[in-house]
Amino acid sequence: MQRTTQVSLIGAPTDIGAGHRGASMGPEALRVAGIGQALTQRGIRVVDRGNLGGPMNPWTGPVDGYRHLAEVVAWNRSVMEAVAAELGQGHLPVLLGGDHCLAIGSITAVARHCQATKKRLLVLWLDAHADYNTSSVTPSGNIHGMPVACLCGLGPPELTELGGTAPAISPDCVRQIGIRSVDTGEKKLVRDAGLDIYDMRYIDEIGMKRVMEEALSDIDENTHVHVSFDVDFLDPEIAPGVGTTIPGGPNYREAQLCMEMIADRGGLGSLDIMELNPAFDEHNKTAVLAVDLVESLFGKSTLMRD
Structure with a gap:
């Protein structure tokens, strides 16, 4: 990221694709935790674009395998257009979610921008889940478990063709880090796709430093790095404020090292912060931790490296 780049905060207050209510409060929790002020103090120009609007969550069951498909499409279209507008002005969009289905809109916009500017896209998907489900392998129909599959062309045409x-x-654009929960049917889809996954077993075996060296090894000056940060990437012991807690995630230092190494490598062009659910949090501590990690992603280092 160039120091002259403007960071634009875009709120998407919806839990339209999730299995629990509450992620709609995520953007405000991040603002209360001081995300704008934290980045401003790092010498970054920050503009808060406020919140996008969209349909209310009808909280109904799946229809033809998908819950709230029309509403999910509407929200993702708004996200896609907002992110595209910021990228078109040379800004760095930060999407404040909201549930992770919204990454369909944000990453579609980023992919189209990369195609137009002849940049190579690298998506770093920090998550406990692979999010490569389809309606045929998940009975819930919750689309927040499907965004990577939709982006790769598996899913309803309303979402797979969102960008046209x-x-x-x-x-091969995607590197998934921290994965530790993959549904049985999803495993076959992931293997068939050849998705590049650095799961928690691998992190335990070789350590976060080597994992990140591998995941970032081919970044060059023509690479646009998009980080899609699902807060359930983190171990729930330190980050309880999510709807789908999965034990055994990265601890505080592992998460900090992950973010610091992304910052050191350079190329960050866009960011999602997803699935923060204040309804499950303790005094907003997960939002405060998320802001702390985002600061590291934008260059805050430990000790004397700052």
Whole structure:
């Protein structure tokens, strides 16, 4: 990221694709935790664009395998247009979610921008889940478990073709880090796609430093790095404020090292912060931790490296 780049905060207050209510409060929790002020203090120009609007969550069951598909499409279209507008002005968009289905809109916009500017896209998907489900392998129909599959062309055409063509990206654009919960049917889809996954077993075996060196190894000056940060990436012991807690995630230092190494490598062009759910949090501590990690992603280092 260039120091002259404007960071634009875009709130998307909806839990339209989730299985629990509450992620709609995520953007405000991040603002209360001081995300704008934290980045401003790092010498970054920050503009808060406020919140996008969209349909209310009807909280109904799945229809033809998907819950709230029309509403999910509407929200993702708004996100896609807002992110595209910021990228078109040379700004760095930070999407404040909201549930992770919204990454379909944000990453579709980023992929189209990269195509137009002849940049290579690298998506770093920090998450406990692979999010590569389809309606045929998940009975819940919750679309927040499907965004990577939709982006890679597996899913309803309303989402796979959100940007006009499908797929929006190819699986080789994606590096998934911190994965520790993959549904049985989803495992076959992930293997068939050849998705590059650095799961928690691998992190335990070789350590976060080597994992990040591998994941970031081919970034060059023509790479646009998009980080899609699901807060459930973190171990719930330190980050309880999510709807889908999965034990055994990265601890505080592992998460900090992950973010610091992304910052050191350079190329950050866009960011999602997803699935923060204040309804499950303790005194907003997960939002405060998320802001702390985002500061590291934008260059705050430990000790004397700052």
